[in-house]
Amino acid sequence: MLNVQKRQHKIDVKESPAIDGNESTINSTDAIDMVDHGSELTINLTTPVGIKYMGKTKFVGTHSDNFILMEIPSISEEDQDYFFQEGFWMNIRAISQKGEGALIYFRTQIMHILKEPIPIILVSIPGMMKINQLRKEPRYDVALRAHAEVGQTKIECEVRDLSKGGCRFITSPIGKKYDVGEEVMINISTPPNSKVKLLPLYGTICNLQSSMHYAKYGLKFNETGTTHVKSLLGLLKFDGVKLTLKL
Secondary structure, eight states, X not given: OOOGGGOOXXXXXXXXXXXXXXXXXXXXXXXXXXXXXXXXXXXXXXXXXXXXXXXXXXXXXXXXXXXXXEEOOSSOHHHHHHHOOTTOXXXXXXXXXXXXXXXXXXXXXXXXXXXXXXXXXXXEOOXXXXXXXXXXXXXXXXXXXXXXXXXXXXXXXXXEEEOSSEEEEEEOTTSOXXXXXXXXXXXXXXOTTOOOOOOOEEEEEEEEEEOSXXXXXXXXXXXXXXXXXXXXXXXXXXXXXXXXXXX
16 A cells, blocks of 8 residues: 655646736637647646646547547656546646647546556546637748757757747757757758858747657747847748748
8 A cells, every 4th residue: 555644746847837828718629639649748636635746648639529548657657556546637738739829728537547558548528628829920831950059059950830929849859858948049050052141049948749759849939039030031932832941
């Protein structure tokens, strides 16, 4: 039997910063459609005796209209058995990169826990979910080679979407990891023979997701980044698939 007296809060993620956006309530079907399979979910759970767990896991999908499926977080088996029990309630946050981007959050109850052949948690689907629109302007699909820099550390990355207020970039999953709130500078790569000098984009990491193929970061530009991105947006043209640099 687990010793409850020695059990302490288990916080595996940082507290999320305040969200600046427009909150509304939508039906769960539309909300779940906005979340990509394999994306990260943030779990906030408090046991009946008041012990808290906060951590991240992966969104697997849904079973018809009955359950949301998610992976069991990578914690010890003892912690799994203590924090994740049928009947426990938890709050979940998911970030949607679709459209203008949004934070989706809802309260749900653990209905079933499977350990074999793979560990999966099945939770209830609420009728409605809250959604907070994160962006005030549209983002444009791009694929721009770049470098992300923090201090003296520089790593290769690719900018995947871009707007006046921020961007999303990806890096190797085994490279340098950034945390929410960290300030990053993005330098867009240009051909060696290009006469155009692009100004760096400065901003703060506002969200992150990871997979076996890459790590994805949302970057909110600061005042300098917002000024510099205007010239970059003016150099983009549509190549039939997505926007590319016109240099």
